[in-house]
Amino acid sequence: MGEGSGQRRKIYGLTSQIRRAAASVPANIAEGYGRESTGAYVQFLKTARGFLRELETHLLLAARLEMLEGKQAIALITDAESIGKMLHALVRTLQMKKPAVR
Template identity: 35%
Template sequence: MHNFKELEIWKISRKFCSKVYLATNNFPQSEKFGITNQMRRSAVSIPSNIAEGASRHSNKDFCRFLEIAIGSCYELETQLLISNDLGFLNDASNHSLLYELNRIIMMASKFMSSLKKNDLK
């Protein structure tokens, strides 16, 4: 079992979630229950699944929750690209968010590899 509040990936993904909320504040009101809501839910899902996985007693279970978090990252990546296509996000904001999101994906993937290696020992 891990203390999720001490995990760097959780800290980064939590801060990233706030950035998604701020970025979607300027989306059209007509999208409040559309892409805005979906993007926020995807963003919240990332640190939430990391936290839930950290509570599990096996690395295998934790890896499963990290996989779900990565899935939420890819879902959010798609939504960011669509938002940019629709003109809801400018290119600079979109690029910055995508860069941070890919960093989270890489961190989660490396962490999963580390957990799997520890299971082999």
């Protein structure tokens, strides 16, 4: 295999990881929302935050490997950080809620 083939595999592999991590964020939010308890929802929100951090790491790596323009990486990471702050605020709000007495 030539050098070009190896580079294409690297690009495909990183692109695949970026897509998987990006898709996992809303998927975990949706799955958690569908659960019966607030505790389960919070756990899925925390998992979504983990995938968001993974996405940020992959974006940084893509920028360092010059597979993504610096301006694009900064914009995407800024968006991810904003989403992370929203998730953090939602988790805190849900954790502060008192359980309903039945």
